[in-house]
Amino acid sequence: MFSYGTVMEQQILQMNSWLASPPAKKLDILNASLVLHYGDPEVELAWQHASKVIDSGIHLLVLGETGVGKGEFVKALHQYSSRRHKPLVAVNCAALPNDLIESELFGYAPGSFTGAHPRGYSGRIRLADKGILFLDEIGEMSMQAQCRLLSVLQDKTITPLGSARSYKVDIEVIAATHQDLDWLVAKGRFRRDLYYRLNGMAVELPVLRNRKDKAELIKSIHEKYRNHSQTISPDLFKHLIRYSWPGNLRELDNFIRVVTVMADGNDVVDVTHLPMQWKRRFSKTNDRERISTELKATLNKTIEDVYVANEGNISKVARELGVSRNTVYRRLKAQKVL
Numbered sequence: 001m002f003s004y005g006t007v008m009e010q011q012i013l014q015m016n017s018w019l020a021s022p023p024a025k026k027l028d029i030l031n032a033s034l035v036l037h038y039g040d041p042e043v044e045l046a047w048q049h050a051s052k053v054i055d056s057g058i059h060l061l062v063l064g065e066t067g068v069g070k071g072e073f074v075k076a077l078h079q080y081s082s083r084r085h086k087p088l089v090a091v092n093c094a095a096l097p098n099d100l101i102e103s104e105l106f107g108y109a110p111g112s113f114t115g116a117h118p119r120g121y122s123g124r125i126r127l128a129d130k131g132i133l134f135l136d137e138i139g140e141m142s143m144q145a146q147c148r149l150l151s152v153l154q155d156k157t158i159t160p161l162g163s164a165r166s167y168k169v170d171i172e173v174i175a176a177t178h179q180d181l182d183w184l185v186a187k188g189r190f191r192r193d194l195y196y197r198l199n200g201m202a203v204e205l206p207v208l209r210n211r212k213d214k215a216e217l218i219k220s221i222h223e224k225y226r227n228h229s230q231t232i233s234p235d236l237f238k239h240l241i242r243y244s245w246p247g248n249l250r251e252l253d254n255f256i257r258v259v260t261v262m263a264d265g266n267d268v269v270d271v272t273h274l275p276m277q278w279k280r281r282f283s284k285t286n287d288r289e290r291i292s293t294e295l296k297a298t299l300n301k302t303i304e305d306v307y308v309a310n311e312g313n314i315s316k317v318a319r320e321l322g323v324s325r326n327t328v329y330r331r332l333k334a335q336k337v338l
């Protein structure tokens with residue numbers, strides 16, 4: 001059983017602390033994209049596209065796995081936009097229970113339901129008036145709330161629950177999700193009309209393991225947490241570059257914060273400072289890499305042997321091994337057999 005006041009207060013506290021925390025690096029309005037990346041081409045492209053449409057009234061959709069930095073990206077966009085002196089109001093649709101999301105977003109009149117605040121509540125959309133409304137985890141929004149949101153976006157007016165009054169609102173909307181909205185639409189779990197309206201333009205942020213600026217990100221996050229000129233040992237650095245970071249930047253940030261505390265007072269953080277769980281994770285990555293290298297070497301050797309046995313007939317090799325001719329050709333070429 002939810003207590004409306006408690007959940008709402010928690011949400012607002014969370015939102016305030018999220019908004020108060022500075023973006024990843026000090027923001028220079030002209031070079032806002034520099035807070036987000038250190039030369040990664042995919043983030044740069046996403047920034048170029050998003051910063052072009054931010055003041056145009058076109059709704060922006062920010063896609064990407066959890067923890068890739070969608071929230072930080074939106075903060076930087078807000079700072080870059082003409083609305084930077086007006087509020088950026090974030091709503092995490094996944095964190096709000098379905099029965100509260102409508103009152104939280106659209107507000108309510110005094111006494112409109114049991115447990116409501118006696119003075120009513122203006123709702124996050126009106127709090128975002130003249131500014132930017134950031135709808136995080138939009139894929140989690142209930143169908144009913146989606147329906148009301150669509151009408152707000154179309155009419156630019158809002159009617160709080162239980163109220164006969166409507167209010168005009170002027171908001172830019174940025175939505176974000178780690179889910180596949182096309183799939184949700186196909187399954188009937190997300191309204192097609194709302195999807196098209198929110199998806200004026202979509203940008204996608206890459207997962208950390210594919211980022212070209214991983215080394216610079218590691219260094220800059222470490223600089224944020226270290227309290228003297230501490231460095232990261234080359235051995236540990238190698239593990240950090242190789243690890244797949246399924247939790248993306250959030251996981252990397254947490255990891256560096258923990259390991260910096262563990263190595264407090266040392267000039268160099270190295271693998272000896274790692275908590276046990278991290279030693280295990282890094283050693284699993286090493287095992288996987290070793291097995292994958294061994295498998296590739298065995299496959300190459302087998303293809304070469306069968307190629308010789310079949311007197312250079314690639315089609316026969318492919319048939320015998322059950323792989324495509326292309327694979328045989330590519331592997332032989334890579335080994336300079338061809």
Ligand SMILES: Nc1ncnc2c1ncn2[C@@H]1O[C@H](COP(=O)(O)OP(=O)(O)OP(=O)(O)O)[C@@H](O)[C@H]1O
Nearest residue numbers: 024035036065066067068069070071072249250253
């Ligand atoms: N550009 C960046 N440089 C350094 N750290 C970053 C950057 N972007 C994000 N982070 C770190 O990653 C954490 C998660 O970022 P953020 O909340 O923006 O991700 P998200 O993609 O919105 O996650 P979710 O999908 O779970 O909401 C941040 O709190 C911050 O510590």
